Amino acid sequence: MAEKKISQGLKSALELGPVLLFFVAYLKMKESTYTIDGVEYSGFIVVTALFVPLLLASMAILWKLTGKLSRMQVLTAVMVIFFGGLTVYFNDEKFFKIKTTIVYGFFATVLGIGLLLKRSWLEYVMDDFLPLKPEGWMLLTKRLTAMFAALAIANELVWRFMSTDAWVKIETFGFPIALFVFFMSQAGMLQRYSDEPEDAA
Template sequence: MATHREVNPFLKSALEYGPILLFFIAYLRLKDRTFTIAGTEYDGFIVVTAAFIPLLVAATGIMWALTGRLNRMQVATVVLVVVFGGLSVWLNDDRFFKMKPTMIYLLFGGILAVGLLRGQSYLKYVMEEIMPLQDGGWMLLTRRLMYFFIGLAIANEVIWRSFSTETWVYFKTFGLPVAMFGFFMLQGKLFQTYGVDKADR
């Protein structure tokens, strides 16, 4: 059985967000360029996507080696990046990679929905150690997060289908993380109402 190990928070953040920031920087530098590889032309977005896939896999592998475990969300994210990013590169079609956040958020929202239908909060199993709540709080937070994930999936579809690739890259790099941060910030009253002191557990 693997032992969970703590890792330097700065290193953890670098491994989690570094690949995304590098993707963003590389896209800005290469977005207007076209590359000919093995007789096929690829625009900058596809080339950056091709580089992002192994970078994310490597960062996730390092995280696993350092901590001794990965949560289900991390594993699902890597799998979907490899599948949809790989399809974009293989078919030279950026639409697959742009659909990836939609699939991720629908997957997470669907998992939470299944738990709610069974009268359980799967979110509790993932976050209980860092954010202890009463059972009623977990159910309410899970329901809200389920709807939030569905909303993000819809927003991603609208943006990549209706706006430019550059707009979508900004949305993916900054909009989605800010939205997630804002969601949890707005749950302050819920945390106060249903919070549990770790000393009382």
């Protein structure tokens, strides 16, 4: 199915809205304790339980409007459902926190396996949006593999040795900003290895 075009503002709202709402809800509920069926749940656990259907609803709307979801979005949704469910079922927030480690670690592992096979699987995902020469794809893949591995390690250190407050803030803002800065830092390399015709560029 061909992807339908929607405004960038609406697309960003559907992609980022659930994460920002999770953050706002956590700030409001983090000091509270909720008793459900005789079991006490922290505000973090309750917010996590609310976040899962909110994310799914947002993705369903995005799919309905555009007719397409990226592989990363689908993987993220699966991870959120699985680890969000474990978090609520076991009433233990660590399951939701390690989700980030597993997602970043998974991306680093998959890209790393591709590199061992002398292939850029990143090109398979992003070639339509970022035309690069083969050597450019390999270089970007190596750098992004290292970045994902660093983020996975960083998440482990944050959730194990810092407060839940710190983890929520870093998860919501720190890691996305780090990825944004990473891609901005690659601008020169991307231009150098661009595979677009000179007149198009």
